[in-house]
Every structure is written in C-alpha cells, then in structure tokens.
Amino acid sequence: MNNYQKTLSxxxxxxxxxxxVAFLLFVVDLFTGPAxxxxxxxxSIFDTTSKENVIFFNLRLPQSLTAIAVGLSLGLCGAVMQTILSNPLASPFTxxxxxSASFGASLFLILGFPVIYVTTGALFFSLLATxxxxxxxxxxxxNTYSMVLSGIAIKFLFDSLLSLVQYKASDxxxxxxxxxxxxSLNRTNYSQIILIFISFLIAxxxxxxxxxxxxxxxxxxERAMALGVNTKKIKSxxxxxxxxxxxxxxxxxxTIGFIGxxxxxxxxxxxxxxxxxxxxMSALIGSVILLISSILSKTIKPGAIIPVGIISSLIGIPFLIYAIIDNKDKG
Incomplete structure (x- = not known):
C-alpha cells in the first residue's frame, strides 16, 4: 500500500x-434530561400507557434526531460556503x-398567526433573502465579494427589522x-425532521x-476553470x-450559530x-457538536433546559477566534 492509499484509508x-462517536452521543442524548x-x-419506554413512553418518543427522540439532522445540514453548508466563497470565516449565516428567518418568525407572531405557522413565515423570508x-x-x-457583501447587507436589514418587531411586540x-x-431542538415533529433530512440528502x-x-x-x-470546471454554475x-x-x-x-x-x-x-x-467530515462533526450542545443544555442547570443555540455559540466562539488567527498567520 503506497502513501496515497494509506492517507485515504x-x-x-x-x-x-x-x-x-455521533451514535454514542445520540444514545446519551436520548437518556439525558430532567425526567x-x-x-x-x-x-417502560415501550409501554404505550407509561409517561416514559410519551417522554421518550414525543420529546427525547425527536429532539435527538433533530440534533443529528440540523448538525449534518449546517456542517455541510458551512463547508460548502467556505469552499465556494474562499473564505475561512464564511458560514451559512453569512x-x-x-x-431573515428570525424576522419572518417574529413577524408572524406579532401579526397573530398561530404558532404552527411561525415556521412558514421563517421559511418564506429566508428563501426570499436567498x-x-x-x-x-x-x-x-x-463574484465572491459581491455575494458576501450582499449577504451582510441582508443580515443588517433583517436584524434592524427584527429589532423593530421586538420593539412593537407585547411582553x-x-x-x-x-x-x-x-x-431550540424541541419544537420539531417527525414530519419536519424528515423534511430536514431530505433537504440535506438532496444537497x-x-x-x-x-x-x-x-x-x-x-x-x-482560474486553475479550476483551466481544468474545465464551470465555476459560475457550481457556485450558483x-x-x-x-x-x-x-x-x-x-x-x-x-438560530443555532457557529455550527457551520x-x-x-x-x-x-x-x-x-x-x-x-x-x-x-464537516457534516458529521456538525451533528457531533450539536449533540454535545443538546446534552449540555439539559445537564448544566438541573431541572431546566438551556436553549441549545446558546451552548453551540459558546462552543463555536473559540473556533471563530482560531480561524481569525490562523487566517492572519497564513496571510
């Protein structure tokens, strides 16, 4: 076996x-929580009349599956973003x-739409921004720089609109x-989890x-185009x-930040x-980080669940600092 084959192996x-590791964390997450x-x-978990059955299949399992699905999605999206934009600080939220999704959800809430339609508002405005x-x-x-700048402009626009909605909202x-x-990972149902998995698999x-x-x-x-790669098409x-x-x-x-x-x-x-x-690897590590975040969100404060987005951000901040320093050293 030559060196190249050893590297691939x-x-x-x-x-x-x-x-x-992801599977083991998935199992740990299933059996972690206030109950x-x-x-x-x-x-008792498989006894349909027990409270353990309700907690396990209606709360724990959807939450853990969501952690895997969203972690895979954001990990993949972050890797692709950093590749097509040639920017080590790029992420899906760039x-x-x-x-835009946060604004859409907030707008639907303040307009009095039922909670079930909140995700519809978030999805509509996020696709509009896209x-x-x-x-x-x-x-x-x-052009890479134009795309990044337009994304930043969109971010500031919807951040401002979100602040306005919060200002007008009732307590x-x-x-x-x-x-x-x-x-949060505990707002999804099985049909939504399937949709997340399907969108991930297609991409x-x-x-x-x-x-x-x-x-x-x-x-x-330039080198990629010389090899026959249609860079505009692959980017689009x-x-x-x-x-x-x-x-x-x-x-x-x-918002679950820093995974990507x-x-x-x-x-x-x-x-x-x-x-x-x-x-x-990036997709798998995304699921690992989000599963760890899910476990920590249920164990840091006994009897309470901290929003997983806070935990994932705290885990991701050191990597942001590292990326900035590493990029500076290479430059």
Missing amino acids: KKRNWIILIII KINISNIN LGISS AFVYMIGKKMQM ETLEYIVFWIFG FIYIFKNSWKLTAMRFGE ISLILISIVTAVSVSFCG LSSPHIARKIVGEDQRYYLS
Missing part, C-alpha cells in the same frame, strides 16, 4: 470513528439567512420571539457528486442548495481539503 477510518429515564427500565443574494450574485457574475409575544431566536448528493470540482476550486478559480447551484437547507433548518429550530463555522475548520484539520472526505 486513514481518512476513511476517521469518518468511521466520528460516525461511532429520569434509564436503560434499566427500557421496558448570507443573512438566519436573520433569492435576493442569488440575483445579486448572478448579476455580478457570481408575552416578545418572550416567545426571544426564545425562538435563541434556537449532499449533488455536492458530493461534484466534490472534485470543489476541490479544484480550493486551488483558485451550490448556493441555492445550501441556502434552502439552511433555511429549512433555521425555520424549524431557530466551527465544523469545517475541525474537518479541515483532520482530513484536509479533499472535498470527498472534507464535506462528509
């Missing part, structure tokens, strides 16, 4: 290891998707808006199929896909820039 082993449910009384950024990018020949509505913005299949093109882009767009389609995936995740769970920023950096350190492994 090592990368595959890393991916298998992270899958095992004491142990593996020793597993029979394009203002999170801010469409705007895409139109600007297309007009500017998918009761404001409390729910703030809780939604913090990010992953297309992006993984074109992973060699993304790898070429990491060495510069990738941007649309990851924006939709992010919009779906944020619409159902609220920290996961790619960890993945890059482990498997390098080969997108075949980098994309998969």
